[in-house]
Amino acid sequence: MPPSGGLGASPGIADAATGTVTPRSEQEPGLSVVAASQQAGAGAVVAGFGLIAVGAVGGWLIWRSGASAAKIQPEDTAGVFLTLLVFAAAVERILEPFSRWLPGRAAEAALSRTVTDVNSRVDGPTEADREAVAVATAKVARAKANRTIVAWGLASGLATVASSAGGFYVLHAVAGAEWNGVAVWVDAIVTGVMVGSGTKPLHDLITRAQNGPPSP
Template identity: 95%
Template sequence: MPPSGGLAASPGNADAAAATATPRSEQESGLSVVAASQQAGAGAVVAGFGLIAVGAVGGWLIWRSGASAAKIQPEDTTGVFLTLLVFAAAVERILEPFSRWLPGRAAEAALSRTVTDVNSRVDGPTEVDREAVAVATAKVARAKANRTIVAWGLASGLATVASSAGGFYVLHAVAGADWNGVAVWVDAVVTGVMVGSGTKPLHDLITRAQNGTPSP
């Protein structure tokens, strides 16, 4: 136990305390949609797919009304990949200002308060204190998973609408302008989910680039 009698000596608690002081984008790094879906609550999963469904309806309405732009047809698969990359980057940047309203802030604040309270005890943490920190840490993990799923649904729904409005459909772009294997609005949903699934890895990449180790 450290001289202060605090909780910082425990690796798990130290990680928990550090997590609350870490920016959101760094906390979520490495938590994929698949991994998050195994930890997220049913409400978050329903919300995520609900947002995709809303985007699908929006994409269908745009296609049905004839307001869709002409199909974007890159010359090769490299062009398709680059278009997807730019598309995902644009969606990620658009959603960034709204991230503060996604689930998880309250759980992180509660963990921070719990760790602070425990570390302030002169006689050191008790088993009850350690249990409280463990419970708060588990809630943060669940909240992060919920946030990842909701953010994925929001990004996918927005990208679906943008795909339908902008005329970029990944399956048609790869297969060719004359390909009609699936309806255009279905392709918009596929494109939206692909873009929505790619915003998080891209976000992590951008964050690492922005927070790169400064030169000595």
């Protein structure tokens, strides 16, 4: 059981740190509780789409120069989606070492320091401490939302370039080798966005598999 003067003794503080919402009737007077869900900032959205645009230009330049590989044409739809899965896994693994530079690390460290400082107070948390934890929690939630958008843009841009260079285009792969409904470089963008959108769920799945089942 946590000590009475620590952070764990205050349900409101624990809720602020974890991002859950406590009913107002159960909150301590004056306690600010911030929900975990936050919208990404405009800068992160612009950065995400900017990265996709850079990837699109790169894919177009590869196609324009004739450096693209021959089209990969799986035999059936199952082969197409299996290729997409392998593609997404490769992009996710390539980006993993660079995730430390994505938004959110500084905000998480600041929240950890704030919670540690509050827990170390002998007299227990003050209203200012509770407010500081709530503010830090909100910043972490916003930073995570920003990181998700930027990571999506980065993965999609990289996958677009890889699609154009490697010759895998999802629409052409599904429709058949003779289909020319859209330009190949446009298909590379579509493929890149599909792959980029699948890297986060795949990353979460890989992380859970590596960490093993949760403790009971």
